[in-house]
Amino acid sequence: MLDLIASLLADKELDCRLDHPITEARAAFNRAIAEKKTGPIKRLLVEDAVLVTGTDSGVISGRDAQVEVWRADFAQAGRFVYVRTPRCVLPSEEEPIVTELGTWVGKPEKADGSEVRGDYTAKWREVEGKWKLEAEIFTTVKSRDALAL
Template identity: 50%
Template sequence: MTATADLAIRMARATFNRALAEADLNAIGPLLAMNVVMVTGTDSAVISGRKAQLMAWKREFAAKERMIYTRTPETIEASPVEPIAMEHGHWRGVVAGVTQASGRYSAKWREVGGAWVIEAEIYLTLA
């Protein structure tokens, strides 16, 4: 399961990154669990639930000079006893080609019906 989970989660993360770059809410929705929780990096705001997160991304996408976020996984560890995995990596936010913020993140994934979805993410802003 580990190699399969690793590849599937990396592909899902690439899809999420592409959706953020293209402001594609329809592509983001299926990657999020219904009860997904995100803790943002700078102010530790808690965004709880798929609907709330999609609304937050919709606001981000409407910004005149919007930041494009990219998450780059470094490690993915799948549980040998449950259909869950942890992803750790670094993120950055870019406006007009210039990095405005960056840091580290962790994401918990769960396999549901053969697809990996994000259950929780926490971000740390370092720059």
Template identity: 50%
Template sequence: MAEDAAAGLAIRLARASFNRALAEGDLAAIGPLLSAEVVMVTGSDSAVITGRKAQLMAWKREFAARERMIYTRTPQTITASPVEPVAMELGAWQGVADGAVQASGTYSAKWREVGGTWLIEAEIYVTLA
């Protein structure tokens, strides 16, 4: 299935905003990209973080870490559903600290369009290196 151009562009722009917010430690910019009931399954220990508030608290702890990791997600494909206002993003992620990649892997993210805005509903990360 081909990438829907409008959905793909909107999601890629939202992902770029999320990456920028992670790099800058900007919680206020992350919140609007997440649905209220967002679910994230982390890459190494498969911890489940449920809800926008819980995820923002996790990022706040991450941003306060002495040796902070900067995470970047790079979309490879985005497939929009032709029957529902949802899309699947597949890509690669990496965590960098002190200029060196400390961890990396693959991820999937489910997005939902709500009122013309694409929000992350669920993400699953797998640590491969």
């Protein structure tokens, strides 16, 4: 799916790039997930941030609600660690906002060969000189269960 989106973007000659400050913000979010730290996650979200989950399209509305979901996730035994990898960053020519397109993968903290992966899109906004997430939509495209191998 992401290849299709990328080819459509190329046809429109949009400025699809990775040399933007949100790539470092995304890396900080990934580190926070890996290190089980909710503080950095909270700082990267606007107050009314929205997340749509990849498999069941559950909606998590608000920064505090998202932080609570991460806090509960970090406490679980056998939790998955998620890494989001930007593939395309599209700055707006009109507003201090950016669209990020990428892929994500989740693997158990204690590797067992299982994984889940997919595509995502995110909307970032510059707020007082810092880039913050306003919205993320995830799509699960593949999962591999170690027991099924």
